[in-house]
Amino acid sequence: MKISDQIIMCLQNLFRRKVRTALTVFGVIIGTCAIVVMVSLGVGMQASQDAMLAEMGDLTMITINNYSGRKENGDKLILDDAALHQIQQMKHVDVVTPFYEPNTWRAFTLYGGNGKRYKSELYTVVGVYPEALEKMGFKLNKGAFLSENQGDTIEILGGYYFPYDFQDTRKKRNNTVYYWNTKEDGSMPDPFIDIMKENKLVLQINNAKENGKTIDMKVKGVGILEYDSQNYQTGYGIFVSVKQLKALEEKYNKLNNIKASEDEKSNYTTAKVKVTDMKYVEEVQAAIDEMGYDTYSMENIRKPMQEQARKQQMTLGGLGAISLFVAALSITNTMVMSIYERTREIGVMKVLGCMVGNIRSVFLMEAGVIGFMGGVIGIIFSYIISYIINLVGNGLTGGFSGGMSMGGGVYMDMGMGMGGGMAQTSIIPWWLALGALVFATLIGLISGYSPANRAVKISALEAIKNE
């Protein structure tokens, strides 16, 4: 018997009993919907968790700290170029850079304008690999990133608000431009100097002794970064090449007769590692931990949250599975009924030379098709239900937040509503849809298995018996 004939026969049989087939399929639809919608809620929950975490910090970023220079067991541990190179070589590591942030206050001062009129105290200076920032995901507001090979001029890349860090040393009052004092058209006020155009920028290496000798280094501003709440340094800080920063430190130490050990000279204390994908963070982090460093990533928060979300998902999915189980019973019931009705027909088929295997596969197919159809329609319904849940759910969150903020009024409410539009309560990823379809079809096949075997065992004699 040809496969095509088996399929046609199976479809004809299903079509002959439209109502019963439809009812059974309906059961599967409900079961599929239950599972898909339940799991989609879990997925949505996890997605909003991830979104929340992402707001707190880059999920693919691992921070390495090595302030002590010692392992837990007391062995010497240095975070230097060699160590970073080793980490860079690890699988799934995208980019590595020191995030070296020594205490520069009072050590260095940045001046601009004629006669060092404008001054910045340089509270935050971060030394990085110049080429790494862009790969790390830092965004430029204007200008360019640090160039890779620099001469004697110190290149600086300012944080978004850094230009407002300058003070006018000639004034007692109004010596600061505040960025929030916007102009009439709403744009930010002009700072005292534009670091990208200013050609009189100098970094002064200070001497702790009063009136001691200081050194001026020529400085060039290459660009301004966008502000990124995950890295406060992109606010009032500046980024420089770590090599230049180390060299500046050395000059400062010399000037002030400070003796630093070789280890101190090469240790970066902090570094950042960007991993190619969130799912590898755990693995990479473990490998770095293995080297003896202290590490931190959002994974530390994400994992327990994720575990909890997974548990919730399982519970929800389990609830859905119960209804699919009921659907499975009804498939079995339908198949048993239809085989009972078709006993004589099956007998006739056998007498006419139909192979036992063909009979089995026709019945299995019928059950499978019921599962498949239920799965397909169920998934379509699930998408619709999911859409409605998101509509209603967002309305609720919007209203809820609005209520909470009380005096927040219209503005708040609108803000929340718009924000809510992004986050979905129910998400159906492709794997959920596909998985549900396969699962529903499998359920059909499994439920049809024993009835199909029953059909096979029907004796050909049944055909002969007169009722």
Next chain:
Amino acid sequence: MPCKTGLNAPLGRRENLETIIKVENLRKVYKIGTEKVIALGCVNLEIHKGEICCILGTSGSGKSTLLNMLAGLEKPTKGHIYIGKHDIPKLNEKQLAKLRQKQIGVVFQSYNLLPALTAQENVGLPLMFRGVSKAKRNKAAKEMLVHVGLGKRMKHKPTQMSGGQQQRVGIARAFVCKPQIVFADEPTGNLDTKTTKEVMDIMVGICRQYQMTLVLVTHDPSIAQYADRIVTLIDGAIVSDVENQSIAEPVYQEGAKAPAEGEQPAGEAQREAVDSAEQESKPEENQNPDTEHNGGVEE
């Protein structure tokens, strides 16, 4: 150790013929609780190629039991049934299905057409089970339906046809694969006299045309007249096995019970029935019909 049977001496004509079905010491006992029903005591039988063999007997004599076992629908308690090289009771389901596809056609008393399918599709079923393409089997089914005089009913569903028409579809279905052997258990059991005649004529006609072997079960001696050979069963044993023309005397002398009254008319009726059915193939058997009289004999 062959058991004793009531079989007559073999007929001379048979020796030249090729045996297609051979039954040896066949026994079938049904157990119902502790009680045993011996449906077939001990049957030995040879059916030849191209023969139309009628198994005749009263109700409960074991005809259907015998036929079912010949067709492999039921396993015997003891004994062998050979069709070609195959010992039927020893075949498994798959082998049986293969054998049915290749060699066996069955006509049912209650037609047993699949209600959802048209006449043409029903006739095409055995071909479908053999894996024949739709175009081919439609063509074969059409030819067969034209053959049984239903050329205009191809797209009709069974419920839209009379019993006689349905049985003709059943016959077309049994013959569509051109099997070597066709089994028919009371094929006209549900039909009136006139339709019975039509149906029998068609069935026997096709068998003759393709030299098929037909094993026909009936309780009606007038139908037995279509056969070359009549095997009479009483209480699960063969009491007579005769060529048709000589049926009158030996059957009713030996097999005492069944046709208790009206021996003579029965014989005559048989001769006459053959007449109409087999004019071409057996012209020597022309006799005068008296069907109605005969029909009443058995009951």
